Amino acid sequence: MNDNSDDAISETLEQLKQEGMINDSLANGRGAWTVVYDSWRDEQGRFYGGRYACFARPDQREMISSHDVWDFGKRDGLPCLRKSYQNGEEIVTYHRNYFAPAFEPLIITQEFHGDDMDVLLLSEEFRLLMNLWQDPQSGNFYMISDDGSKELVVRFINKRVEIRTPILRHYQAARQLDLVLFTDSDVCTQRPVPEELLDDLCFEKIIDDDLGRISRIVKDISHLSYRIRTDSCSYLVVKHILPPPPQEKCGIWPFEKKEEYPEFIIGEDEDGIPIKCTCNPDELDASHRFVPVFFKKDVLQRYYDDSDLYSVDSSYLQCAQKWGVDIDNNSVSFVSVFLGDIGRRIPSSHWQHWLSHNISPIYTMSRPNMLRAFYNIPVEDDGLEYLFKRKYSELQKAWEQAWGWRLHREPAKQDAGVIKRLRVPLNETEAEFKQQLLNLALVLVDLLNEKSIGKECPEAKNEKGGGISKLECFLKHYSYPHVERDISVLRIVQSMRSRIAAHASGSSGQKYLDEQLNGKTTQEYFVFLLEKVVTMLDSLIAFAVDKVEQSKT
Numbered sequence: 001m002n003d004n005s006d007d008a009i010s011e012t013l014e015q016l017k018q019e020g021m022i023n024d025s026l027a028n029g030r031g032a033w034t035v036v037y038d039s040w041r042d043e044q045g046r047f048y049g050g051r052y053a054c055f056a057r058p059d060q061r062e063m064i065s066s067h068d069v070w071d072f073g074k075r076d077g078l079p080c081l082r083k084s085y086q087n088g089e090e091i092v093t094y095h096r097n098y099f100a101p102a103f104e105p106l107i108i109t110q111e112f113h114g115d116d117m118d119v120l121l122l123s124e125e126f127r128l129l130m131n132l133w134q135d136p137q138s139g140n141f142y143m144i145s146d147d148g149s150k151e152l153v154v155r156f157i158n159k160r161v162e163i164r165t166p167i168l169r170h171y172q173a174a175r176q177l178d179l180v181l182f183t184d185s186d187v188c189t190q191r192p193v194p195e196e197l198l199d200d201l202c203f204e205k206i207i208d209d210d211l212g213r214i215s216r217i218v219k220d221i222s223h224l225s226y227r228i229r230t231d232s233c234s235y236l237v238v239k240h241i242l243p244p245p246p247q248e249k250c251g252i253w254p255f256e257k258k259e260e261y262p263e264f265i266i267g268e269d270e271d272g273i274p275i276k277c278t279c280n281p282d283e284l285d286a287s288h289r290f291v292p293v294f295f296k297k298d299v300l301q302r303y304y305d306d307s308d309l310y311s312v313d314s315s316y317l318q319c320a321q322k323w324g325v326d327i328d329n330n331s332v333s334f335v336s337v338f339l340g341d342i343g344r345r346i347p348s349s350h351w352q353h354w355l356s357h358n359i360s361p362i363y364t365m366s367r368p369n370m371l372r373a374f375y376n377i378p379v380e381d382d383g384l385e386y387l388f389k390r391k392y393s394e395l396q397k398a399w400e401q402a403w404g405w406r407l408h409r410e411p412a413k414q415d416a417g418v419i420k421r422l423r424v425p426l427n428e429t430e431a432e433f434k435q436q437l438l439n440l441a442l443v444l445v446d447l448l449n450e451k452s453i454g455k456e457c458p459e460a461k462n463e464k465g466g467g468i469s470k471l472e473c474f475l476k477h478y479s480y481p482h483v484e485r486d487i488s489v490l491r492i493v494q495s496m497r498s499r500i501a502a503h504a505s506g507s508s509g510q511k512y513l514d515e516q517l518n519g520k521t522t523q524e525y526f527v528f529l530l531e532k533v534v535t536m537l538d539s540l541i542a543f544a545v546d547k548v549e550q551s552k553t
Contacts, residue, residue, distance in 0.1 A: 015189055017216075018216065021183065022214060028183075029168075037050075049185035052074055056103050061210040076099055077105025103180075107161055108122075139156050140156060173245040176244050201234065203215075261343050263278050265358050277291070290374075295337070304426075313329070324345065325346050326373070385423050394537075422440060428521055441501070457474045489529075
């Protein structure tokens with residue numbers, strides 16, 4: 001039985017007004033995300049509607065605001081053939097969409113007569129001009145910055161598509177097109193309302209300066225309702241036009257934002273006051289372009305730790321295929337970059353990061369870097385970190401030639417970038433020291449190819465002491481001359497990982513650490529340990545090479 005009280009009628013009228021939908025529709029395009037495609041329907045079919053967006057030439061504004069029907073619908077974005085008549089003769093012409101060139105789609109609906117097969121496509125011209133990358137897993141689109149980072153800019157959520165508003169505005173500015181946002185919303189109620197009250201809810205309004213239209217029609221449709229008991233229905237259409245910003249705000253060449261180049265320390269005056277200079281390459285003469293600028297080693301931590309995107313070696317920092325810069329990374333104390341390269345080859349989004357690690361030039365460039373940079377002489381890196389990585393790679397190749405398998409397995413999954421992340425600690429923090437102990441133990445101990453060692457040497461297969469013990473048995477079996485020395489190094493690496501890095505060390509752990517450090521800093525100790533490891537790798541390489549030579553005779 002229907003409730004015909006004044007309160008019930010008032011509540012019904014509020015539903016039919018759809019003021020919340022009107023406000024949301026007018027606010028769309030003003031926030032961080034803009035809804036450009038949506039559809040909804042409740043199970044009873046009393047609330048249903050949708051949203052859509054397209055681009056239009058500014059000369060269409062008056063026409064768009066003059067009527068209540070969407071000017072460009074979800075099915076209008078596909079290419080088509082159209083008939084026209086000239087001098088009484090029928091002519092068929094191809095069009096990019098049915099209403100081109102006055103309107104252009106943003107989201108194109110490709111239908112295959114089945115909801116589960118229908119496809120929503122982002123305008124190719126939009127994605128190409130804004131240089132967007134689509135994630136094949138989610139279908140969402142990202143903007144890839146110069147520094148290689150990804151920013152989500154188009155997201156598909158079921159039947160709803162949202163786009164970052166700044167991207168839409170930049171595209172509008174570049175093309176000088178209006179963005180037209182359509183909303184169509186129907187609300188039906190089961191309570192009878194006096195017809196004269198329904199008439200009062202009907203209205204039409206043109207938004208100032210022909211920037212859209214709001215139309216609401218409310219009717220008594222009780223005589224038309226067959227399946228569902230419905231007495232009144234409100235039909236709302238909102239068309240909202242957002243004009244484009246000035247073209248110079250598109251952020252696309254030749255209207256790219258001009259960067260403000262920071263100043264870096266390049267020297268000190270006689271009173272020890274830092275001397276700074278801009279990194280703007282256009283303002284530097286030849287003598288300043290090649291001035292080395294020095295930084296704390298910590299500046300590289302963000303790049304080491306994101307090994308999927310960045311690679312760091314002694315002379316070059318690279319971000320996938322996006323950018324790269326020559327660096328001097330041969331010292332445990334500093335990193336240096338030529339002043340001109342900072343402004344020319346490091347993305348502006350990273351300048352503040354480098355600036356925060358800038359230090360006075362109290363060091364000198366490494367010999368390998370000077371030979372490469374100023375004399376064009378190719379030299380091998382003499383930094384211990386890179387010597388280790390080179391020897392580690394050589395060992396795997398030599399071992400495979402000798403026995404047909406790698407001594408250490410290839411790291412997989414989350415460990416895949418561990419070799420890139422391994423380094424002499426960048427600072428004296430406990431966290432950095434522990435992380436590098438973990439990395440060193442992973443590549444030297446955890447990745448030992450125990451299965452192949454056991455196949456090659458049955459005695460090792462039955463060894464219960466883990467990978468190091470199996471390797472010890474293997475090396476003794478083949479009369480390796482440095483078994484005791486090298487197995488001792490591996491056990492120290494394992495012990496430092498298990499007693500210091502992997503667990504809360506406590507008083508006994510601290511005592512063990514103090515004994516190991518023996519007055520050294522954590523950086524100095526890691527260098528000391530790495531030197532022993534490099535000696536071990538050298539000997540194992542020679543051992544594998546001898547095995548290959550013996551097999552030839």
